[in-house]
Amino acid sequence: MQDIIAIAAFKDNYIWCLRQAKLALVVDPGDALAVQQYLQQQQLQLAVILITHHHPDHTGGILELKQLWPEAVVYAPAAEQHKIPYADQWLEENQQLELTDFNLTFNVMQLPGHTLGHIAYYSAPVLFSGDTLFNAGCGRLFEGTAEQMWQSLSRILALPDQTLIYATHEYTLANLEFALWADPDNKTLVSYKHWCQQQRAKQQPTLPTPLAVQRQINPFLRAEDIDLQHRWQQHNAVDLFTALRSAKDRF
């Protein structure tokens, strides 16, 4: 896999940029200017835009970028076509997106929960997870149910350990505060928080993060853990996930 760099945007967004020779692919460009500055400085030509869902901090830069690079092809979830009408191609569950210029094929995963049409792009070991899974957290349920989100996260859990999660937001330190409160017996969390603090002190991202790490420290991926279910007095993964998500909303 080629180099993937994080273009910082807004307060805590990352616009992931993958390059192949002089061509660039960006994911969820909410802010056109941040992308434009990076691509021009690196003398790259924008060829592909991948969109995970319709929220403006993921889509707001598309039209401006298309004016600058009219050849760029915009891919977006078919289920949100009415909300992103200016995209070029629409993607559905399990579709293969072959990008020959990048020597890459992405598998499209439909992951409802944060929004109903939310998709992720998977090309081992890379997962562009949008606002579904974050480092130490998960997306808010704006449109879907807790059960839908748990099913979506379960599909991510089925991917290999070495999968690298490229999420859109640097929410990690705040997420870890909740994780430590929700899962206080988890020793790995303490050392992991230390590493994340060091990264942030150096103004480095805490992303991407390996799925193997998230399995250990992300409470939303640990809803099947029997000890955690006992602590929360819940009897199955869906109920624990629901309880965690609603506690996090109030945290």
Ligand SMILES: [Zn+2]
């Ligand atoms: Zn969103």
